[in-house]
Amino acid sequence: MRVLVCIKRVPAVAGRITLTDGDRAIDARYLGFTIGPHEECGVEEAVRLIEAHGGESVVLTLGPAEATEQLRDAMALGISRAIHLVTDGEEWDGQCAAAAIVDAVRADEAANGPFDLILLGNEAADSGGYQVPARLGRALGRPAVAGIKGLAVADGKVRLEQEAGGGRDVYEVALPAVVSVLEGINLPRYPSVPGRIRAKSKPIAPSSPVRPEQRLAMIRLVVPQTSATEAVVLGNGPDAAPAVVDMLASLGVL
Amino acid sequence: MRAVLCLVTVADGAAASGVADEVSLQALAAASALASGGAVHALVIGEGGASAAADLGAWGATQVHVATHLALTSFAPDAWARILADLADTLGVAAVVGPGSDAGNTVLARVAARLDLPFAANCTAVVPGDTVVVTRARWGGSLLEEAAINAPRAILTTQPHSIAKTSTGGSAAVVTFAPTLDDADLAVRVVGHVEAAKGGVSLAEAKIVVSGGRGVGSTDGFAPIEELAGLLGAAVGCSRAVTISGWRPHTDQVGQTGTKIAPDLYIACGISGATQHMAGVKGAKTILAINKDHEAPIMTGADYAVIGDLATVVPAISAAIRARRTG
Ligand SMILES: Cc1cc2nc3c(=O)[nH]c(=O)nc-3n(C[C@H](O)[C@H](O)[C@H](O)COP(=O)(O)OP(=O)(O)OC[C@H]3O[C@@H](n4cnc5c(N)ncnc54)[C@H](O)[C@@H]3O)c2cc1C
Ligand SMILES: Nc1ncnc2c1ncn2[C@@H]1O[C@H](COP(=O)(O)O)[C@@H](O)[C@H]1O
Numbered sequence: 036m037r038v039l040v041c042i043k044r045v046p047a048v049a050g051r052i053t054l055t056d057g058d059r060a061i062d063a064r065y066l067g068f069t070i071g072p073h074e075e076c077g078v079e080e081a082v083r084l085i086e087a088h089g090g091e092s093v094v095l096t097l098g099p100a101e102a103t104e105q106l107r108d109a110m111a112l113g114i115s116r117a118i119h120l121v122t123d124g125e126e127w128d129g130q131c132a133a134a135a136i137v138d139a140v141r142a143d144e145a146a147n148g149p150f151d152l153i154l155l156g157n158e159a160a161d162s163g164g165y166q167v168p169a170r171l172g173r174a175l176g177r178p179a180v181a182g183i184k185g186l187a188v189a190d191g192k193v194r195l196e197q198e199a200g201g202g203r204d205v206y207e208v209a210l211p212a213v214v215s216v217l218e219g220i221n222l223p224r225y226p227s228v229p230g231r232i233r234a235k236s237k238p239i240a241p242s243s244p245v246r247p248e249q250r251l252a253m254i255r256l257v258v259p260q261t262s263a264t265e266a267v268v269l270g271n272g273p274d275a276a277p278a279v280v281d282m283l284a285s286l287g288v289l
Numbered sequence: 290m291r292a293v294l295c296l297v298t299v300a301d302g303a304a305a306s307g308v309a310d311e312v313s314l315q316a317l318a319a320a321s322a323l324a325s326g327g328a329v330h331a332l333v334i335g336e337g338g339a340s341a342a343a344d345l346g347a348w349g350a351t352q353v354h355v356a357t358h359l360a361l362t363s364f365a366p367d368a369w370a371r372i373l374a375d376l377a378d379t380l381g382v383a384a385v386v387g388p389g390s391d392a393g394n395t396v397l398a399r400v401a402a403r404l405d406l407p408f409a410a411n412c413t414a415v416v417p418g419d420t421v422v423v424t425r426a427r428w429g430g431s432l433l434e435e436a437a438i439n440a441p442r443a444i445l446t447t448q449p450h451s452i453a454k455t456s457t458g459g460s461a462a463v464v465t466f467a468p469t470l471d472d473a474d475l476a477v478r479v480v481g482h483v484e485a486a487k488g489g490v491s492l493a494e495a496k497i498v499v500s501g502g503r504g505v506g507s508t509d510g511f512a513p514i515e516e517l518a519g520l521l522g523a524a525v526g527c528s529r530a531v532t533i534s535g536w537r538p539h540t541d542q543v544g545q546t547g548t549k550i551a552p553d554l555y556i557a558c559g560i561s562g563a564t565q566h567m568a569g570v571k572g573a574k575t576i577l578a579i580n581k582d583h584e585a586p587i588m589t590g591a592d593y594a595v596i597g598d599l600a601t602v603v604p605a606i607s608a609a610i611r612a613r614r615t616g
Contacts, residue, residue, distance in 0.1 A: 049563040050586050052432050061432070072529065072546040130407050158394075158410075160545075162434075163427050165410040165446075166398035173402035178477045181366070181395040196483065197391075201491070204364065205481035218546040219539030222532075250407035254422070254435040263589045266578060272597035273605035279577070280609045282593055286575060288497060288521060288554055289610065 036090040036151040036188070036210075039143075040081040041136060042074040042109060044102040045161040051258070058255040060126075061161075070105050071160030072218040079223040080186060080216060081154055082113035088188065091115050093150070095139060097132050099124040103239060110234035111226035117239040118143060126162065128251040133170035135244040140175065152193065155215045157182050168215035178208040181215045290327040291383035291417070295320035295350070296373055297331045298392055299341050307340035309333075312388035314348045314454035316447045320386040321349035321455065323417045323443070330354060330380055331461070334369055335361045339465070346461030348454060355465040364392065365478035370399030372468040377404070377442065384421060389446035401444040409438055411448035426451070429545030429568035450572070492541065495524035497554045498573075500543055502566075503530035504559020504580065504599055511537065513603040514558060520610050526550070528560045544569035558599040562587025579603065 046063040055062040070078075081092045094109040096102045097120040106117040120135055127135070144150065153175075158165045172179025185196030185203065188210070195206040195214060226234075269278040283289050297313040321329050331350035333342050335357065342353040356372045373396065377385050385400055387393040389411040401408035413433060414424040421443040425434050430448065438445070492498065499518040501511055511525070518525045526543040527536070543550055545565040551572025558579045560566060567590050570576065578591035579599050588594055595602050 048428065048431075049561075049565075052428070052564065128407060130401070130405075133402075161427060163411060163425075163429065164408070165394040166401060166408045169395060169398035170402045173399065178367075179399075180477055181398075182391050199479075199482070201487075202482055202484040204479045205483060206477060207480050208477055219532075219542070222535055222539075248439075250439045251409055252437045252439055254437060256427070257424070257433040257435065259430070259433055261590075266576075266588050266591040266594035268583070268594050268596060269577075270595055272595075273601045275595040275597065275602065276605035276609040279593075279595060279606050280613055282577070283521075283554075283610070284613070286554060289613065 036084065036088045037148065038081045038084050038090070038092045038152045038154060039095060039140065039150040040074070040077045040092065040109070040114065040154040041095050041167070042070045042078065042105055042156075043096060043159050043161070044068050044098045044105045045071060045159070054256050054258065058257070059253060060256070068101070068104065070108075071156050073156030073158065073160075073216055075223045076218050076220045077154040077156055077216050078109045078112055078114065079221045083221065084152065084188060085113070093118060093143070095136065096120065097127060097135055097244070098122055106239055107234045108226065110237045111230040112224060113230065116237055119239050119241045121241050121243050122246065125246060126253070127246060128249045129162070129164035129166040130170065130250055131247050133167045133174070134247070136167065137171060137174040138244065139242070140171070149211050151210045152188070153211075153213045155213070157215045157217050168213055172213040175213070177211050177213050179213040179215075180206050180208060183214050183216045184220045186214065186216070186220065290325055291323070292328040292330065292380055293320045293324040293384045293386060294330045294332060294373065294377050294380060294382040296369075296385075296387035296393060296396060297333045297338070297341065297345060298388060298390065299333070299337055307337055309341040309345060309348070310388065310390070311454065312390050312393070312447070312449045315449070315452045316386050316388045316393070317345065317349045318455045319412065319415050319447045319452050320384070321457070323384045323386065323415055323421065325417045328352060330376070330382065332356065332373060332376055334372060342463045346459045347456060349457050349459070350461040351459070353461045353463045355463060356468045357465055358468055358470055360470060360475050363479040365475050366392070366395050366399055367477050368470050368474040369396045370403055371470060371474045374400050374403045375468065382442065384443040384445070387446045389448045393446050397444055397446050404442065404444070406440045406442055406444050407438055409436060409443070409445040412445050413448045413451040415445065421445075429565060430571065431545075431564040431568055490522065490524040492524045492526055492543070492548050493550060495550070495552055497521045497523035497556075498526045498543070498550055498552045499523045499556045499558065500526035500528065500560060501531060501558045501599075502528035502560030503534075505531065505536070508536045510600070513600070513607065517556070517603055517607045520607055528566050557587055557591065558603055560587060561585045562590050
């Protein structure tokens with residue numbers, strides 16, 4: 036089978052976010068870059084599907100030249116090749132990103148045949164757009180199922196599980212299909228050294244789509260105000276236990 | 290003044306409950322704001338919605354539409370999107386709003402895809418106008434974005450628990466209708482349900498959660514955390530550093546890509562307090578951090594802290610609780 040997984044390069048923010056560029060971007064000078072946890076699981080799922088069923092896995096990103104780093108990371112885990120829609124680094128809204136991805140999928144499928152599955156994250160880690168999977172499904176005329184934590188392919192169909200009301204809802208759709216996954220669907224592997232070496236010679240096909248006018252147009256980013264009060268230190272080491280217990284008692288939880 | 294359409298879902302996802310969920314009432318408040326005095330249409334889908342419909346006038350709806358169809362016995366996101374999009378066209382509304390729940394986001398994204406319009410997910414504020422301007426959550430709410438929706442019709446969802454529901458005490462006429470659906474609209478639908486094995490305190494609902502992070506060091510390192518949780522009747526949680534190390538299952542993860550919790554008390558042991566972790570505990574009333582680093586970011590997010598090695602602090606707290614109970 037053939038599986039495509041879509042990933043997005045995002046800054047690895049951890050502490051308090053600072054902004055640059057007239058409050059239109061995260062100051063990433065001191066940060067590394069990564070992909071979202073959902074997408075890491077998407078990559079793992081793609082690799083596992085090809086290990087189990089044979090075929091080819093492809094990774095795609097729409098992002099700056101530096102996003103080759105994320106494509107190589109995915110290939111180090113076992114993805115065969117990459118499609119890079121190179122941008123100048125400015126963000127694309129979900130509608131524009133999806134349209135460019137659809138064009139790239141159509142072009143690749145015209146040459147290499149259809150993807151049985153297109154895997155994505157449920158939402159991008161940074162923008163949280165919650166829409167690219169639905170737009171891909173609609174544009175390509177394929178069933179799209181969001182928020183998946185269990186996936187099994189058999190007999191030209193895929194059975195999908197989604198957490199719901201303490202249990203799991205089950206979907207079953209025909210392939211080809213578009214599926215967005217959530218972290219927890221699997222436990223992604225770590226790259227091996229041979230995997231990293233092999234990834235260096237795997238092909239990346241670049242193209243440069245034109246950024247259309249944005250219809251969800253960012254005005255500015257705002258870091259929400261939090262009451263950044265320092266915690267009351269109850270003590271140091273095990274000697275703090277009585278003070279903790281007093282605090283718990285005052286909360287009425289004992 | 291403009292007409293607005295709002296998707297209302299029922300609590301528990303189970304059609305049977307017949308009560309609108311909180312997040313939908315919050316979406317209805319945003320819809321009312323966007324309508325600025327114009328008609329606020331609410332749509333509930335499925336038989337189970339019918340009993341919820343009657344109350345929506347009190348929360349800002351001026352008219353309620355109930356869509357019933359033989360094929361709508363289980364969730365079918367494309368069918369829901371078709372019904373919303375068709376009704377939006379029929380009513381000529383200026384905006385379509387929904388709750389920023391899993392179901393709401395996937396349905397409204399599909400509405401936007403069908404109508405080829407932009408989609409703004411998880412808005413925390415809306416400003417009505419010819420061009421609707423929204424504030425929306427990024428990074429699970431750790432960052433906000435102000436954006437203009439450059440479209441004749443705004444499609445958006447509201448971030449759960451950021452816009453207050455507003456009681457208007459009004460009443461609304463309820464119309465039931467049978468939507469048109471094709472097989473293609475029903476290709477994606479829930480065909481079964483697997484019950485989860487019950488046991489322990491559920492993380493999402495727990496009043497107290499004791500969590501461990503990388504500082505716990507290993508799977509076995511969680512024994513004292515489990516012990517403290519047991520004494521407090523608490524659920525055990527963890528950070529992503531723990532789940533990706535394979536020490537705990539992802540179902541225990543708290544945060545942006547884990548479970549979002551709102552306990553009365555959150556005890557974070559050996560967790561640094563990354564924004565994505567804290568995005569999951571915004572609703573916690575009191576946070577106690579146990580960390581050997583007095584400069585860890587969690588020190589500004591927590592109410593109380595103990596500075597020290599959790600491997601000795603946590604058992605000491607358990608012992609002190611026992612002593613107090615028996616003493
Ligand atoms: C898009 C995205 C989504 C994410 N989603 C989530 C999420 O949902 N949940 C989540 O948790 N993370 C999430 N993360 C990861 C997050 O950024 C952090 O990497 C993670 O929370 C760190 O976990 P930690 O605090 O356990 O580890 P660390 O950051 O390594 O912190 C360990 C802490 O333990 C303390 N410590 C060490 N040893 C001891 C000891 N013996 N006693 C006491 N203290 C000790 C250290 O001082 C330190 O403060 C996400 C990241 C991204 C990019
Ligand atoms: N620029 C991009 N390049 C590749 N994939 C993307 C891009 N933006 C979004 N996606 C994919 O679509 C998913 C959902 O993104 P979104 O709808 O923007 O929240 C992400 O998790 C990715 O898998």
